[in-house]
Amino acid sequence: MDFGLDGKTALVTGGGGRIGSEDCAVLAAEGAEVVVLDVAEDQxxxxxxxxxxxxxxxxxxxxxxxxxxxVADTITAVREETGGVDVLVNNAGMVDARSRMEDYDDDVWDRDIAVNLTGTYNVTRQVFPAMCERGWGRIINMSSMAGWQGGFGQASYSATKAALVGFGKTLALEGAQHGVTSNVVAPSIVVGALADLPVDQLEQVDEHFARIAKATPMRELGTEADVANLVAYLASEQSSYITGQVVGVTGGIDLFSF
Structure with missing residues (x-):
């Protein structure tokens, strides 16, 4: 299937990370001109x-x-170099917080709000109006299962990822009559090559990952490619009637089962 991304420019924030880099690879393979935005230049x-x-x-x-x-200066420069951003993948985020509420670090809370939520707002604010003016655009926010169901010891991460759902749906409403869609991707844990290991072998590598795999109806964990393939579809011409949706990449872990 031709996703219709030839001639389109896709900006991926956090593009140097595990999921972001796979997003860049898949979008580029579908013909998009990719802008890899990251705070880490080497990556x-x-x-x-x-x-x-x-x-x-x-x-x-x-x-x-x-x-x-x-951010404003950066988007101006990107626009001058590429002609404008057609696809924005808001992927950048911090996910390292691990603490109960009574011990939570205020600085970690403030940092996660600044990066995960306000950072997403800052770049979207610069890109979204131009998409509406041109009459075509795709916004894809990277949320998480933690944004749906919470995450023990992850108050700031869960809160920001939940906020991205409301943010994405609002953009969907505002962009609907201008040819701009906005959707949210909510992965469970993705572990790259470790996903190929059967659970008994995974237990020898990481007991936490193994417990999650056992709780997943598919009995396996996901990969970055599972996420990136969905991102590419939501960025495509074929997804033009899909907006305001939260799509899980979870192997069914969010389903009620017993």
């Missing part, structure tokens, strides 16, 4: 280099999404 350059080695087109952009002025 962004590595991903862009891999895309180009595979025959795609990629640009490296280094930007701190919490710096609103820097």
């Amino acid at each position: 962004a350059e590595s991903v862009a280099g891999d895309v180009e080695d595979d025959g795609g087109t990629a640009h490296t952009v280094v930007c701190d999404l919490t710096d609103r002025e820097a």
Whole structure:
């Protein structure tokens, strides 16, 4: 299937990370010109280099999404270089918080709000109006199962990922009559090559991952490619009648089972 991304520019925030880099690879393979935005220059350059080695087109952009002025300047520069952003994948986020509420670090809370939520707002604010003016656009917010159902010891992460659902649905309402869709992807845990291991072998590597696999109806964990393939579809021409939706990539772990 031709996803109709030839000639489109896709900006992926956090593009140097595990999921972001796979998003970049799949979008580029579908014909999009990819902008790899990350605060870590080495990682962004590595991903862009891999895309180009595979025959795609990629640009490296280094930007701190919490710096609103820097974001505005960055998007202006991207627009001048590429002609405009057609697909925005809001993938950047912090996920390392692990603490009960009584011990929660205020600085971690503030940081996660600034990066996961306000950073997403900052870049979307610069991109979304131009999409509406051109009459075509795709916004894809990366939430999480923790945003649906909470996450023990993850108050700031869960709160910001839940907020991205409301943010994405609001954009869907505002963009609906302008050819701009907005959807939310909510993965469970994705573990790359470890997903290929049967549960008994996974237990020898990581007991936590093994417990999650056992609780998943499919009895296996997901991969970054599982997420990126959905992102590419939601970015496509074929997804034009899908907006305001939260789509899980979970192997069924969110289902009630006994």
